[in-house]
């Protein structure tokens with residue numbers, strides 16, 4: 504297993520050993536309930552509070568603005584449902600989102616629609632970008648929330664979040680961003696960008712699975728979706744996942760410490776793959792924006808061979824390389840066209856055939872070069888490029 508190449512960091516990242524060490528809460532000695540008043544409880548509370556501070560630094564937020572959840576999915580649900588549960592049952596109102604959000608947002612929108620909320624899905628261009636003018640035109644007097652993701656999980660495109668948030672605030676509406684893919688990789692400072700809520704997830708930044716957070720700007724009113732003992736400012740009842748929170752805190756600390764250098768390193772590796780592909784596989788084309796994209800994220804198609812993407816993925820896996828054909832959460836729909844690519848204007852055949860290559864902290868140039876060799880062989884072993892005419896993208 505050791506010489507396998509893991510290039511699927513948008514699905515999840517390996518736990519950093521320093522994160523794992525921090526979660527081994529001195530071999531089980533810290534086990535208290537953070538709500539208990541005794542020494543054991545206070546010990547656990549101290550760890551949770553310290554980690555809350557580290558997670559807050561990811562966004563330049565204040566620790567009291569961080570609500571821990573069990574996942575990025577739950578943070579997204581809390582943001583959307585939390586706004587629409589605040590009264591107004593007789594007039595549920597309107598929200599604006601994009602057509603390419605993660606299912607954690609889109610499925611929550613469907614639920615809201617069943618409950619009377621009207622939802623506008625903004626289109627995206629061929630790179631997956633939302634046009635700020637389209638957002639400006641979509642507001643209605645009853646718009647209560649805008650939610651646009653900071654970075655797309657399938658194609659890696661970064662949205663102009665600062666501009667979208669500014670337009671939203673001009674309309675005095677709340678702005679949420681699902682930053683699960685970008686937090687800790689691309690800066691987002693809540694003191695400069697007027698976002699009201701930001702979703703995060705530890706397992707995308709070399710932290711543990713099953714722990715996420717929602718940044719909620721001081722003064723923003725939300726209703727909980729989970730009721731109970733009133734933990735997390737009453738917004739997320741349940742005894743805290745202390746080890747998970749501590750791991751998230753360490754992962755945040757590590758990400759903040761070298762975000763700039765690590766992003767530059769990943770961009771170099773990404774561009775090395777792209778340059779290699781151009782040399783050896785001229786049918787390869789980049790999907791998503793050429794530079795407004797996550798540092799370690801590549802999404803590529805192979806013209807005329809799109810129908811072979813699952814076969815390609817499996818043969819890469821056999822050769823020791825883990826990549827994705829789209830987003831891991833839809834692996835069971837792997838042979839269906841991606842709704843993200845369809846929204847970007849791809850025809851259904853091309854929208855089925857993507858290879859997502861996403862890099863992380865422990866990847867090296869040596870791995871990139873080996874990957875290029877393996878990929879070239881695997882693509883050349885597929886059926887020859889079919890003559891396929893009639894598509895524009």
Ligand code: PLP
Nearest residue numbers: 574575576605607656683684704
């Ligand atoms: N939002 C985006 C953009 C994601 O990529 C993901 C996970 O892939 C999620 C939300 C869900 O996060 P989690 O796996 O922590 O529930």
